[in-house]
Amino acid sequence: MTAMLEVRDLVKRFGPFTAVDGISFEVQRGEVLGFLGPNGAGKSTTMKMITGFLGPSAGTVTVNQFDALANPIMAKTRIGYLPEGAPAYPDMTPASFLEFIASVRGLKGRQRRQRIAEVTERIDIGRVMQQPIETLSKGFKRRVGLAQALLHDPEILILDEPTDGLDPNQKFQVRELIHELAPEKAIIISTHILEEVSAVCSRALIIARGRIVADGTPGELMGRSRFHNAVVLELKGDNKPDFETLRADLVRVPGVASVEPDGERRVVVFPEGSATVTDGVSQLAAARGWQIGAFYVDPGRMDEVFRSITQGN
Numbered sequence: 606m607t608a609m610l611e612v613r614d615l616v617k618r619f620g621p622f623t624a625v626d627g628i629s630f631e632v633q634r635g636e637v638l639g640f641l642g643p644n645g646a647g648k649s650t651t652m653k654m655i656t657g658f659l660g661p662s663a664g665t666v667t668v669n670q671f672d673a674l675a676n677p678i679m680a681k682t683r684i685g686y687l688p689e690g691a692p693a694y695p696d697m698t699p700a701s702f703l704e705f706i707a708s709v710r711g712l713k714g715r716q717r718r719q720r721i722a723e724v725t726e727r728i729d730i731g732r733v734m735q736q737p738i739e740t741l742s743k744g745f746k747r748r749v750g751l752a753q754a755l756l757h758d759p760e761i762l763i764l765d766e767p768t769d770g771l772d773p774n775q776k777f778q779v780r781e782l783i784h785e786l787a788p789e790k791a792i793i794i795s796t797h798i799l800e801e802v803s804a805v806c807s808r809a810l811i812i813a814r815g816r817i818v819a820d821g822t823p824g825e826l827m828g829r830s831r832f833h834n835a836v837v838l839e840l841k842g843d844n845k846p847d848f849e850t851l852r853a854d855l856v857r858v859p860g861v862a863s864v865e866p867d868g869e870r871r872v873v874v875f876p877e878g879s880a881t882v883t884d885g886v887s888q889l890a891a892a893r894g895w896q897i898g899a900f901y902v903d904p905g906r907m908d909e910v911f912r913s914i915t916q917g918n
């Protein structure tokens with residue numbers, strides 16, 4: 606399968622500083638690729654180069670097998686871009702802003718009216734269409750930015766922190782929207798919300814200091830967590846053992862490597878290598894007559910993977 610978007614050895618230098626230091630990846634139709642990384646890692650700069658807002662110092666961007674740098678108009682017609690901070694003209698209303706974008710995008714007549722009506726409905730900005738953008742709340746400004754990115758129904762969507770500043774309901778709606786759009790498009794989103802990666806991304810890149818430091822499905826990344834396959838246990842009742850007693854008991858279960866407290870009430874039982882300790886722990890619990898408040902196998906913790914991979918970056 607040919608990639609809808611291909612990025613090869615992309616580099617961006619600002620004077621002596623290298624913000625993006627040789628990034629390569631492909632995105633296929635149907636994929637939602639997440640960019641994760643600490644502040645200043647180079648996520649937005651990479652997006653700006655893909656969308657043609659910044660010229661790369663080196664490297665190539667290929668859109669549907671065309672060199673995007675040599676064919677910028679072709680690339681821009683196929684890409685919808687929500688820039689960081691969703692800049693828009695502050696004294697325009699969303700209605701006039703979308704009309705303006707529609708003109709820039711060459712949308713005319715019935716198709717133009719239909720597209721504006723469709724994104725207005727889909728992004729749920731109907732009630733603010735006549736209000737100057739500078740007077741809109743942060744979340745509504747973001748929504749107007751999203752509407753602008755979707756207006757020409759592009760095949761490739763580059764969304765820089767699309768849910769930043771949105772309330773929980775609206776975050777959910779934007780994730781639903783990305784799900785709905787995904788089968789037909791190639792989508793890249795950047796985010797600092799780690800749950801978002803499992804919620805919407807089929808694959809994620811962790812970027813640090815301008816380089817890709819991890820690349821995998823959310824499941825693969827979670828598999829790198831030291832919590833992956835650990836058993837989390839919470840006991841309740843008046844006669845529950847204290848942590849040290851509990852630990853002394855649990856470490857004798859075959860396959861258990863260590864036991865650590867997890868917050869106020871829970872403990873994590875870490876297995877040795879890929880050992881399964883669920884049965885052993887539940888047999889011990891039954892034998893001791895512990896009252897179980899919670900018992901589950903941890904899928905892995907994205908925040909811990911993120912920290913361990915990007916530490917020092």
Ligand SMILES: Nc1ncnc2c1ncn2[C@@H]1O[C@H](COP(=O)(O)OP(=O)(O)OP(=O)(O)O)[C@@H](O)[C@H]1O
Binds near residue numbers: 624642645647649650
């Ligand atoms: N025009 C510029 N001139 C000089 N340095 C720049 C310029 N644009 C970006 N940088 C630097 O490049 C680095 C990468 O910035 P970028 O905005 O891509 O990070 P990011 O990963 O998007 O971070 P965040 O999570 O904070 O949005 C930063 O150190 C930034 O200060």
Ligand SMILES: [Mg+2]
Binds near residue numbers: 648649650689765
């Ligand atoms: Mg950024």
